Amino acid sequence: TFNFLILQRLKDWVAIESVSTDPEKRHLVINMMLLAEERIRKLGGTVEMVDLDMQELPNGNKISLPPVILANIVKDPKKPTVCFYGHMDVQPAKIEDGWSTEPYILTEKNGNLYGRGASDDKGQVLAVLNAIEALQKHELPVNVKILLEGMEEVGSIGLNTLVKQRNSTFFSDVDYIVVTDSAWLSNKPGITYGTRGICYFFVEIECAKRDLHSGSFGGILHEAMNDLIFLLNTLVDSSGHILIPGIYEAVVPLTEKEKKLYEGIEYDLDQIMAKYGLEEFRNKTKEELLMQRSRYPSLSIHGIEGAFSAPGAKTVIPAKVTGKFSVMLVPNMEPSVVKKQVTDYLNKKFTELNSPNSIKVTSDTGSKPWLSDINETHLCYLHSLVFGKDADMIRAGGTIPIATHFQEVTRKSIMLLGIGGPDDASHGQDEKISRYNFIEGTKLYAAFLQELATV
Amino acid sequence: TFNFLILQRLKDWVAIESVSTDPEKRHLVINMMLLAEERIRKLGGTVEMVDLDMQELPNGNKISLPPVILANIVKDPKKPTVCFYGHMDVQPAKIEDGWSTEPYILTEKNGNLYGRGASDDKGQVLAVLNAIEALQKHELPVNVKILLEGMEEVGSIGLNTLVKQRNSTFFSDVDYIVVTDSAWLSNKPGITYGTRGICYFFVEIECAKRDLHSGSFGGILHEAMNDLIFLLNTLVDSSGHILIPGIYEAVVPLTEKEKKLYEGIEYDLDQIMAKYGLEEFRNKTKEELLMQRSRYPSLSIHGIEGAFSAPGAKTVIPAKVTGKFSVMLVPNMEPSVVKKQVTDYLNKKFTELNSPNSIKVTSDTGSKPWLSDINETHLCYLHSLVFGKDADMIRAGGTIPIATHFQEVTRKSIMLLGIGGPDDASHGQDEKISRYNFIEGTKLYAAFLQELATV
Incomplete structure (x- = not known):
């Protein structure tokens, strides 16, 4: 056990093997949703656990989908409303896959917290909730809504329909949607404005x-x-x-203007190569690599x-x-x-x-790439203010289909403001979040909510 | 349960998941050896359970090898001695692999007995023991020795060394070695005189x-x-x-004389294609197919x-x-x-x-192909006498490394006289032995022992 409360909370969450791809673990995903519900209620939030339709398995059997959490913390119509999105399910992990530690026992080593879901996405969601808790000691500066699902790793089954159904209710007073499922490229916060x-x-x-x-x-x-x-x-x-x-x-052909964007991003190729044991990248420069991965x-x-x-x-x-x-x-x-x-x-x-x-x-049904307009006020503003530093403006290599879908259905301002590190090994062996990212990321969310109140 | 005793015995043997490739199932292989020991003792045999060295696993751990059975039934120095070889371990099988029946529950359907090991090799070993039991009602016409191992499916670990060690003791009075791990190509008995x-x-x-x-x-x-x-x-x-x-x-180049051998073999290509759901073979004729598989x-x-x-x-x-x-x-x-x-x-x-x-x-260490001289007296003699019919003379596609090794070390006369059918799916889903092969095969072994006494 950890003496530090917010680390112990992460340990409790990581301990639940909420693997969404395995029907035999479905009850554990549901348990995980219940644990998240409890945490949000303790923050004074009202929580609706939304039941979805049944999932049909390849063998024709039907199985319950985990409920989706739609939560609401405080309500002052004069303040802006931000909705955080995250997911409680994880990729499969077994120690035989080559983990150095038990994947479902959060273990601290050399400043890193190892465990499946520590970064993707339990640690990120918990950082948001911890930031809210901290701000509540004084007063939450904005209205917060929270949407948590349990099927992200298998394509967010049922969520698209739900977003459409609740577009004119749950989402009607939402000003900003923030997806907390993305990573930084360095020690600086990164804002993701596009994904493949x-x-x-x-x-x-x-x-x-x-x-x-x-x-x-x-x-x-x-x-x-x-x-x-x-x-x-x-x-x-x-x-x-x-x-x-x-x-x-x-x-889309590359323009000179877009090319310049990659030059300003901090990204340590050697660090990544050492972490994953790579001999070399196909790409010789940081810029070429980021472009290959982004565009x-x-x-x-x-x-x-x-x-x-x-x-x-x-x-x-x-x-x-x-x-x-x-x-x-x-x-x-x-x-x-x-x-x-x-x-x-x-x-x-x-x-x-x-x-x-x-x-x-x-x-499979496939998911479209997503790209925000980098000149949008919301993004520019945060870019300059967040965390006291210029954030890296990132296009992620991975896919966050829900970002595309939020944008198409709700027409709200969408951003990915995650707190994962550049070498977290989400989906791989020895997934981790660094103590630095988890703690500083919590502060980032608090700063972000404060700043949002002044927009 | 089966009313017919020899079928129930096979059911009891198939029920034991003696998978040698899986270290976690090693105790079940050992249980299987104990069950075989008990069966041989009931026939009046003396049984030595030979412990082998430990097996070193790829991860460096060591694990017990199953004992090898060296058994001896009656002893009249005037009679010839035949040693039967067989194995008690099986390939892995799970119903999820696509079996129609539970692989470890022997199930009769349309004249076939389905189950892992029903043909390879539990059914064949049991047929030998059943034949001995039947002959004992009168008198066993020859001396019989039995060698059973539990690691055949993973390369007969430890057996080569044992054969060398016992060459001048257990094998000294053996005249014929019969490997009971081979299949017929049709409804006629087949004698295998070569393997790849x-x-x-x-x-x-x-x-x-x-x-x-x-x-x-x-x-x-x-x-x-x-x-x-x-x-x-x-x-x-x-x-x-x-x-x-x-x-x-x-x-070795093909000669006209060898080519002729394949023409006399009965082999129904259409039956095999239907059984395994094949669209076509690469080879257009029975002879071409048998040659591709044999030579x-x-x-x-x-x-x-x-x-x-x-x-x-x-x-x-x-x-x-x-x-x-x-x-x-x-x-x-x-x-x-x-x-x-x-x-x-x-x-x-x-x-x-x-x-x-x-x-x-x-x-891996590899195993050599094995080929007996088809003109050897022993083979020719049996060829004409066995089972009242001309046997098919077969070169098998698979490998029986122990046959090569027996020949190199003991210099005895070796033959493969198995009773599997042409479509038993050993190593595959829905492995079976037909009731015909199991019963007629038992008679074949009895006839073979009788005939051997007259050599």
Whole structure:
């Protein structure tokens, strides 16, 4: 246990394995929502726990979605209202994945707080609530609303519909929406005004009804793995260039003015390389790297389902294998166009193979890239005032689909003001938030709310 | 439960999840050895449970190996002695892999007995013991020894050493060694006089110390999966031809005389295709298919460890991925030569990629192909007498390294006389033995022992 109350709170939250992708852990996501509800009530907030429709699993079964929290703290119509968004679910984590500490036991080492969700997103949400608590000792300077969900890591199932339904009620008096799910690029606070979008693809190849013994069947069969490996090898070249025809056509050309923006950002490439054990980046300069990550698409191959993936050796010819990869989208790439380009390309390449096996290319619904106008008053103002320093103005590599959706539905001013560090390893092993970011981030939210009252 | 005693015995054996590849199931393999010991003692056999050295796991931990059974039933020096070999461990199986029935509950459907190990190899060992029991009602016509191990599916760890140690004691009075771990090609009994060997390879590529988020890192990194997919795609072409230079050089050329052997074998290609849901074989005729499987090498890609392999979507860049594939060897391919050819080739291909990532190619110890002289008296004799029919003379696609080893160390006459069917799906989902093979196979073993007494 931690003597310092706000650290102990984070420990209590991290302890709950609220993995949204695993239906067997759904009750833990729900428990996590209840814990957040309790915390907000203790701040004097009124909380509505909104039930969503059931989730339909791939096997046809239905399962409850965790409730969404819509909360409201104080109400003075003369003051502006800010709505914070965050999520209580986390990516899966097991110590066997290569963690140095138990992923669900928050552990402090060398100024860092290690644990799944410490940064993404439990630590960030808690920092907001802690900032509110601190300001309440005197008086909360603005009206605060809070929206917390439990399905962000699997695409915020059900949330889009809810935002539409509550647009003229819950959101009607909201002036600013602040998404607390983003990271800084250095020790300076960063404001994220754009994110990439994503399309996630599944290529399934089937060569048999059941797995076969490679001794008995090796050599006499068109093996599904061969076809899949061939297809996955046609997606990017060794320089990272995506080989799918037309995929770069919609990318907005770089202007000199935009180029200048990247020069002012602090970002320590060596620190990141050391943290993740990288030999080198593809990009030689900080600016090139930030541009590749912010304003150009990329394609990553994540893995294969259905093949042998356990330790050791197994002499199997897998019957049905599904390759998984995703394309990160940038303005003005449209998910529907990218889906067609990728699907057509894979089907064409498969035809070239002349294989008797069957292919099925599917994709998720996809999410659009999001980009705010950097000249918007709200962003400019905060840019100069926040935290006593100029904030870095960031376009994130990852995707926060809910930001796009908030903007399209509510037409409010949206920003991402998170407090993650540049090397937090969210989604990876040894996820952490630094004590510095957690404490200074809490102060940042307090300063932000104070400043907002003076707008 | 089955009314028929010998089926109930098989059910009891299948019920034990004796998976040798999983250290956490090791106690179940040991339980299985104890159950077999009990069965042999009930036949009046004397049983030695031989402890082997400890097994060292990849993580450095040590774990007990299951004991090996060396058993002895009756002793009349005037009679010949036959030693049966079999194994009590099984490949992993889970109903989620796509089984129609619970893999560890023997279930009869349409004349087949479904369950993991029903054919490979519990059913075959039990048929031998049942045949002995039946003959004992009168008198066992020959001396019988039995060797059962529990680590066959992971390379018979420790057994080679034991065979050498006991060569001048346990094996000194053995005239014939019969391996009961092989399958027929039709409804006719088959005698296997050759098997392929194998080299199993692991190609590890590492691009980072920990997994990365593909949003934040996609595009700026040489991803390990890209390098691995590239390498795996250089192994075979779309016709199944292995692309590793020199790999076919040691393959014994086909003679007209050998070619004729394949023409007499009964093998129903359509039945196999229907059973496994195959669209087509690479080979157009039965003879071509049997030759590809018996006397030519093949290469199969089994899967990737370290990448995302679960259902659903995960936006991860895996830090370290290990591709697994194996090459089936035929006379006169030497494992040590193949290892060098494959390793050199992969390292050369990787150099072409100009990747900053690290590569490590490793392989298991490998096993040689095995081929008996088909003109040996013992084989010829049985060929004409067994089961009242001409047996099919088979060279198996899979590998039975212990057959090679028995031959090299003991210099005894070796044969594989199994009773599996042509479509038993050993190592796959819905493994089964047919009631026909199990019952007629038991009779075959009884007939074989009777005939052996008259040699």
